[in-house]
Amino acid sequence: MSGPLHIVGGGMAGAEAAWQAARMGVDVVIHEMRPNIKTFAHRTGDLAEMVCSNSFRSDDDEQNAVGLLHWEMRAAGGLIMEMADRHRLPAGGALAVDREAFARSVTAYLMQHPKITVQHAEIKELPKDGCWIIATGPLTSQGLGAAIARETGRDALAFFDAIAPIVHYDSIDMSRAWMQSRYDKGETEEERTAYINCPMDRAQYEAFIDALLAAEKTEFHEGETASYFDGCLPIEVMAERGRETLRHGPMKPVGLTNPHQPEIKPHAVVQLRRDNALGTLFNIVGFQTKMKYGAQTSVFKMIPGLENARFARLGGIHRNTFLNSPTLLDDRLRLHARPHIRFAGQITGVEGYVESAAMGLVAGRLAAAEILGQNLPPVPQDSAMGALVHHITGGAEARSFQPMNVNFGLFRPVDGLKGGRRGRVHRYKAYTDRAKAAWASWLAAQDMSLAS
Known part of the structure; x- marks a missing residue:
């Protein structure tokens, strides 16, 4: 496959996907309808604007699953985490940020990258060819939402956020x-x-x-x-x-x-x-x-x-709109009916800024690898990234599928560990040690493929 990677939506997932793909040497076009078309929740035209909160939650990468996601994104050179760290605010053990400075910085980095172009226009139909990532987030426009519903043959699923x-x-x-x-x-x-x-x-x-x-x-x-x-x-x-x-x-x-x-x-x-x-x-x-x-x-x-x-x-x-991803997406986040289209972010059924950005990171790397002719293995299920991908693309029960934050309940058990409150500390540490090793190995395999 040749040509640029097109990303619809410049939120957390779209911004991270663009950054990852561009760093791998792929030309990227971000299609963001704001500020020309406004939404209820957004206030600016900045990319990666934070709406519901200014917190990325716990930053503990040994006893907390979202902290482990932070670690994996940092290990992959994630822009979202780099800017979050740069604009960090005091918040005890949590990672909170100055939301306006954060979004301005993400926007500046993406706009200044020589391989990234931003087009402020609404995409109303699913593209018929090329390589695309739909990362429109919870506030997918009415036109595109209707196009997705027509393609998937089912009503869009939805929940509400306050x-x-x-x-x-x-x-x-x-x-x-x-x-x-x-x-x-x-x-x-x-x-x-x-x-x-x-x-x-x-x-x-x-x-x-x-x-x-x-x-x-x-x-x-x-x-x-x-x-x-x-x-x-x-x-x-x-x-x-x-x-x-x-x-x-x-x-x-x-x-x-x-x-x-x-x-x-x-x-x-x-x-x-x-x-x-x-x-x-x-x-x-x-x-x-x-x-x-x-x-x-x-x-x-x-x-x-x-x-x-x-x-x-x-x-x-x-x-908020999200897909019934277990029935619609494969383990590389591609739409079964149109495999040239990937989905990323909250629309896939993950919940939270960190999880959305994480799915953007995965989608961006997988799409870029495809354009570059690489044959990447699936994201390792024992990583936090892989646990989320596995959950939304087949691990969850399709009939009762609902948005999910990352948590250790999504991880495969580690044999030989004791239960109970004291055992939980060791169990979570075992999860994170195993996840870090699996994620580092996957990143290294991709780096080797790029180098060759």
Whole structure:
């Protein structure tokens, strides 16, 4: 196969796919409809714009599956991870970034690469020839979504994601709130004080739950059902599952001591995480919501310390589209019916920024290898990348397929390891050691193929 690699969508997956292919010597054309055609969630025309959160989650590459994905992407020279590291913000053991600086940097690197061209136009039909990656993400345009549905012979599957609000730091009352990471986690003082904490006593919590449940919510269109991804549930949906749910979720009061009242343990705690390098914006952690704007303002101002909060962005909800990948894609992320087309990112049924970028990295390398005439083996299943690919292309049950974050439950067991909580530490370390070796071997085989 000859010619350039065409990538539809300039989000996390499309940006990483373009970077990987270009580094391998392949010409790349990114087709990104923004800013000419806007979406509900995006605010700029930058590539790799972060929408729902500014966090890449845990960076622990020995005891956490998403941290292992970080390691594998760094080992492969991933642009997304390089820019995330460059624009990192204090967040305890998590990897959070200045989202605007991050997206600007990714955009600049891709625009300046001599083998990458960006065309700002909408692709409405599936291409009939060439080498393509569809990485349109959860907000696939109506035209292209209809074309995909026609080709696959089934209705597009969908779920809903909610977005958390962002608050101006100077409007937070720090005489009531304080800065601390849970259990003082972090190697530096900045890391150990990465979160703003707003405490609630029992009466305040109960009043907050009452207001949350009574608030006006965004209604769905007729015929649409509210199917949510469990990792991004609106807080009011969590509250509907039980009044104590939030206290055991994003509002859990553990690992924190209020310096204003050190002798009193709060009943619940709302946390805010820095959203930009300046420290002028903070997002409310886990507070994605589908409440109407007016209701959000009044309900969130019930939180101690946020009585006079000014919101840089309120929350919202948007529809995500994804394929039934186990029935439609092969182990190289190619569409069975049109193998010149690959899919990558959230549209394949992975969930999260890191997972989306990871599938872009795999798709970009596989597509570039095909163009260059290489015969690459499948991505090793024992790597975190391979565990995800295996899950979405055949490991999952097609009838009940739903978006999935990377987790150690997707990994093949390691023989001879004990169970239990203590055994889990050794088991996870065994998973990561095996994954790193498998991934390094796959990368080395590709490098050798390129060199020859």
